[in-house]
Amino acid sequence: MSRISDALLVVGRMTTFTKKRYFGGTVMWAAFIITPIVTGLVLKSLFDVISGQKAATLENAIWLCAAFVAVETVRGGLLWLALNFFWPYWWNGASTILQTNLLRSILTARGPAASRLPHSSGEAVSRFRDDVHDLVVLADNLVDLVSAFAFAVIAFMIMLAISPVITLALVLPMIVVIILTRLLSDVIRRIHSRARALGAAVTAYIGEIFSGVLAIKTAGAEDAVLERLRAHNRARREAAVKDRLAMDLLDTATGASVEISIGLILLLAAPAMRQGTFTVGDLALFTSYVGWLTFLPRMMGRMLYRVPQAAVATERLSRLMASHESVDDMSKHGPLWFGQEAPPASLPVPTRSDPLHVLEASGLTVVHGDTGRGIREVSLRIPQGSFTVVTGAVGAGKTTLVRALLGLLPVSAGEVRWNGSVVDDPGTFMVPDRVAYAGQVPRLFSESLRENLLLGWPASDADLGRAVELATFEQDLADMPEGLSTVVGPRGVRLSGGQVQRATAARALVRTPDLLVVDDLSSALDVETEHQLWDRIATAASVGRGPSTLLVVSHRRAALERADQVVVLDRGEVVGSGPLDHLLRTCPEMRRLWSEESIVEAEEEQPAQTRV
Numbered sequence: 001m002s003r004i005s006d007a008l009l010v011v012g013r014m015t016t017f018t019k020k021r022y023f024g025g026t027v028m029w030a031a032f033i034i035t036p037i038v039t040g041l042v043l044k045s046l047f048d049v050i051s052g053q054k055a056a057t058l059e060n061a062i063w064l065c066a067a068f069v070a071v072e073t074v075r076g077g078l079l080w081l082a083l084n085f086f087w088p089y090w091w092n093g094a095s096t097i098l099q100t101n102l103l104r105s106i107l108t109a110r111g112p113a114a115s116r117l118p119h120s121s122g123e124a125v126s127r128f129r130d131d132v133h134d135l136v137v138l139a140d141n142l143v144d145l146v147s148a149f150a151f152a153v154i155a156f157m158i159m160l161a162i163s164p165v166i167t168l169a170l171v172l173p174m175i176v177v178i179i180l181t182r183l184l185s186d187v188i189r190r191i192h193s194r195a196r197a198l199g200a201a202v203t204a205y206i207g208e209i210f211s212g213v214l215a216i217k218t219a220g221a222e223d224a225v226l227e228r229l230r231a232h233n234r235a236r237r238e239a240a241v242k243d244r245l246a247m248d249l250l251d252t253a254t255g256a257s258v259e260i261s262i263g264l265i266l267l268l269a270a271p272a273m274r275q276g277t278f279t280v281g282d283l284a285l286f287t288s289y290v291g292w293l294t295f296l297p298r299m300m301g302r303m304l305y306r307v308p309q310a311a312v313a314t315e316r317l318s319r320l321m322a323s324h325e326s327v328d329d330m331s332k333h334g335p336l337w338f339g340q341e342a343p344p345a346s347l348p349v350p351t352r353s354d355p356l357h358v359l360e361a362s363g364l365t366v367v368h369g370d371t372g373r374g375i376r377e378v379s380l381r382i383p384q385g386s387f388t389v390v391t392g393a394v395g396a397g398k399t400t401l402v403r404a405l406l407g408l409l410p411v412s413a414g415e416v417r418w419n420g421s422v423v424d425d426p427g428t429f430m431v432p433d434r435v436a437y438a439g440q441v442p443r444l445f446s447e448s449l450r451e452n453l454l455l456g457w458p459a460s461d462a463d464l465g466r467a468v469e470l471a472t473f474e475q476d477l478a479d480m481p482e483g484l485s486t487v488v489g490p491r492g493v494r495l496s497g498g499q500v501q502r503a504t505a506a507r508a509l510v511r512t513p514d515l516l517v518v519d520d521l522s523s524a525l526d527v528e529t530e531h532q533l534w535d536r537i538a539t540a541a542s543v544g545r546g547p548s549t550l551l552v553v554s555h556r557r558a559a560l561e562r563a564d565q566v567v568v569l570d571r572g573e574v575v576g577s578g579p580l581d582h583l584l585r586t587c588p589e590m591r592r593l594w595s596e597e598s599i600v601e602a603e604e605e606q607p608a609q610t611r612v
């Protein structure tokens with residue numbers, strides 16, 4: 001029930017963001033739906049004239065025909081106005097508001113967004129498109145319902161005045177349709193919810209296929225993947241057919257009620273016409289109204305279908321919003337620009353407020369779903385100017401730790417303190433220019449390299465050049481056909497994995513953060529270049545042109561030897577922390593990692609021609 005009231009609240013808000021368009025459109029549409037009342041009256045007069053029930057002159061008949069044409073022309077005009085000046089603006093505006101609020105919540109609301117996003121981007125896109133559509137279409141159908149109701153009230157008044165018996169007989173099939181739709185509404189909601197979920201699963205799977213084409217081909221898994229897709233699709237098709245069937249069943253029931261109603265009119269009208277209490281014109285009016293009258297039960301049926309549909313959509317969309325946000329935030333009105341350019345987005349302004357003295361974490365605990373994996377009770381202290389390396393075996397929890405620290409993952413316990421004060425929402429606090437993060441799985445957009453590195457950050461090409469150099473990316477840049485203007489990303493020049501990682505490091509460095517967090521650059525740099533990278537950052541920091549505090553996930557000697565402190569993780573727990581020498585003496589896990597690392601480095605330092 002609360003899901004339905006949430007959906008109705010969102011829909012209610014959607015109707016008022018541009019009152020002029022929605023209510024203007026409603027008036028036009030209602031007038032369009034109601035004008036057949038006049039058509040029916042004209043037809044009644046016309047048929048009474050033709051059948052001799054009224055004084056007949058040719059002039060009369062011609063005037064009535066002209067009136068008929070005029071009414072229908074006005075109707076066409078109303079439709080044209082509604083469809084050109086009201087509904088498209090309102091429809092697009094309503095969808096945009098919902099989508100903007102969702103996007104804002106995902107990108108900027110407090111708390112980590114990662115856990116709220118569906119596993120695949122395809123599914124997220126389908127929610128943005130289909131679920132938003134389900135909400136907007138409900139608000140649209142409300143107008144149909146109100147218009148159909150107004151038509152029914154006026155038509156019934158006219159028909160009751162002509163023949164109360166025949167009019168009341170017409171109500172019966174309508175009541176049957178209403179009861180039927182009410183009975184079916186719960187079933188329809190379940191069917192629709194399942195169809196939506198399975199449809200999203202297909203979209204998600206196709207998305208995964210596209211992004212994993214290489215993996216599929218190299219594994220020779222084309223047939224297996226296609227078979228899996230077929231299985232997903234079979235399930236979706238069955239659910240979609242059931243969904244469509246339920247909707248069509250309702251429409252057919254309503255259509256049948258029209259036939260039954262016309263039959264009833266004919267049955268009851270025949271004796272009345274013999275007695276002269278019901279004219280041919282009355283018959284014309286009744287039969288012309290009856291088709292329109294079924295619009296009401298049809299719309300009521302559709303509402304009974306749309307409301308649960310919108311409840312499902314609201315619930316799915318709410319899951320994308322931050323936990324502290326409500327449907328109120330989802331439907332919050334915002335500025336819209338119809339027919340004019342939106343003002344440019346405001347650029348972030350580096351504040352340099354509250355510079356870092358010390359960052360502390362205590363008792364940080366993250367559990368990934370019900371896997372039981374993650375990190376437990378991790379505490380660390382990072383003073384300003386220090387170089388901290390987090391190390392550990394594959395899967396030890398290094399990435400989880402830095403992501404928890406940055407507020408990118410939900411923590412189940414623990415806190416983060418910046419200069420002694422508890423950070424309320426690390427997700428919105430640990431951001432540039434306080435902290436910048438070069439992640440393990442970097443992403444470039446299909447834009448120029450300059451835009452990719454800046455992402456809206458206010459910096460000159462000179463600043464950008466410095467960041468590129470710090471990230472040891474200058475040689476790669478020199479090889480680019482158009483330098484910083486080269487379009488990269490999925491639709492541009494493809495960069496190697498290492499180049500993408502160094503570009504992402506440059507993106508973090510251009511933000512001149514107090515604290516630079518780098519997650520495992522090992523695939524981006526050979527040993528020599530890694531030494532160069534840390535040297536350059538240290539030199540830049542000494543003249544105040546780069547981050548002086550570094551938190552680095554690494555298992556490489558180049559980083560470990562330079563570290564002021566090393567934090568060793570093993571299966572999610574800190575098993576040692578301190579300077580490398582101390583750990584090599586006291587921490588068996590560090591000794592084990594170090595000996596493995598030595599082997600790796602020994603292999604890397606062999607002459608190039610001996611490598612495979």
Ligand SMILES: Nc1ncnc2c1ncn2[C@@H]1O[C@H](COP(=O)(O)OP(=O)(O)OP(=O)(O)O)[C@@H](O)[C@H]1O
Nearest residue numbers: 368371373374392393394395396397398399400401
């Ligand atoms: N989103 C997730 N859902 C479930 N389990 C996860 C998730 N992310 C990580 N894990 C698990 O948590 C553990 C720690 O993962 P994490 O990525 O933090 O390790 P890591 O030390 O950074 O590993 P690597 O050296 O491979 O980068 C692993 O066992 C991993 O399988």
